[in-house]
Amino acid sequence: MAALLAAWMPQQSLQADWHRSGSIHRSAHIDAHGWGGGGHVDINRNFHRDVDVHGHGGSWDVHRDIHRDVDIDVHNHDHFWGGVAVGAATTLAAGAIVHSLPPTHTTVVVANQPYYYDAGVYYKTAPSGGYVAVAAPLGAVVAVVPPGSVPVVLGNQTYFYQSGVYYQQQGTTFIVAPVPIGVVVPTLPPGSQATVINGQTYFNYQGVTYQPVFMNGATSYMTVKI
Numbered sequence: 308m309a310a311l312l313a314a315w316m317p318q319q320s321l322q323a324d325w326h327r328s329g330s331i332h333r334s335a336h337i338d339a340h341g342w343g344g345g346g347h348v349d350i351n352r353n354f355h356r357d358v359d360v361h362g363h364g365g366s367w368d369v370h371r372d373i374h375r376d377v378d379i380d381v382h383n384h385d386h387f388w389g390g391v392a393v394g395a396a397t398t399l400a401a402g403a404i405v406h407s408l409p410p411t412h413t414t415v416v417v418a419n420q421p422y423y424y425d426a427g428v429y430y431k432t433a434p435s436g437g438y439v440a441v442a443a444p445l446g447a448v449v450a451v452v453p454p455g456s457v458p459v460v461l462g463n464q465t466y467f468y469q470s471g472v473y474y475q476q477q478g479t480t481f482i483v484a485p486v487p488i489g490v491v492v493p494t495l496p497p498g499s500q501a502t503v504i505n506g507q508t509y510f511n512y513q514g515v516t517y518q519p520v521f522m523n524g525a526t527s528y529m530t531v532k533i
Contacts (some may be wrong), residue, residue: 399428399440400498406437417444426451427469442513443472447483461490470498471512486515491522491529504533 399405412425422444423430429447430438456469466487467474473490474481495517499510510517510528517528 308389401442403440404433404435404437405430405440408438413449415444415447415449417446420444424449427455427472441527443483445483445485446478448480449474449483452479452481457493459490459492461487466490468492471499471515486530486533488530491520491527493525494518494528495528509533 353512374410399487399489400428400465404450408423408430412423412430415422415424415429422429422441423438424447429443431441433439453469453472456474459466459468459473464475464487465482466484467476468490473484473486475484495510496512499512499517502511509531510519516531516533518531519526520529521527
């Protein structure tokens with residue numbers, strides 16, 4: 308009887324089902340603030356793996372479930388960078404080429420020259436095709452000031468400032484005005500270049516010089532002549 312049982316047991320062990328299961332869960336979160344580039348990056352990564360192994364008389368089934376989730380969120384904000392307040396670039400840089408105009412654009416004529424305007428950006432037809440972003444032409448009249456414009460006052464005049472452009476109200480419309488000298492703005496135009504003159508740091512943008520000034524507990528910028 309013992310011999311028969313011993314002979315029967317190995318055979319049964321070969322036919323027995325063998326089961327293994329495993330589960331791996333990994334998650335990671337990275338939150339980086341890139342002040343130098345004006346960026347904010349959130350990265351969320353989840354890794355999930357389930358392994359289910361069954362053995363049936365030498366037959367194996369392997370089930371793997373791998374799930375990865377990567378979420379990258381980049382935001383550009385106005386920021387105070389190295390003591391310099393730089394406004395977020397809400398407009399295309401002059402010289403940028405686009406293949407088509409925004410559907411909400413309007414046509415603005417200045418000195419018999421047509422410009423195409425949308426949300427603070429002015430375009431002209433590019434010689435090579437498409438449209439090129441250009442500096443705001445003096446005398447351009449728009450129905451509303453661009454998004455992000457802030458009122459600044461010099462004497463008895465109120466201007467609406469946005470990315471280095473100054474608008475004055477003209478009835479129910481707004482006109483691109485020459486840069487007023489002595490006006491103080493909260494941020495530099497995007498793309499301003501620093502320069503040092505007689506030990507003093509200034510910033511230049513399209514031929515206009517801005518001098519940092521400390522007012523009301525914060526650094527602002529005054530247009531000056533050098």
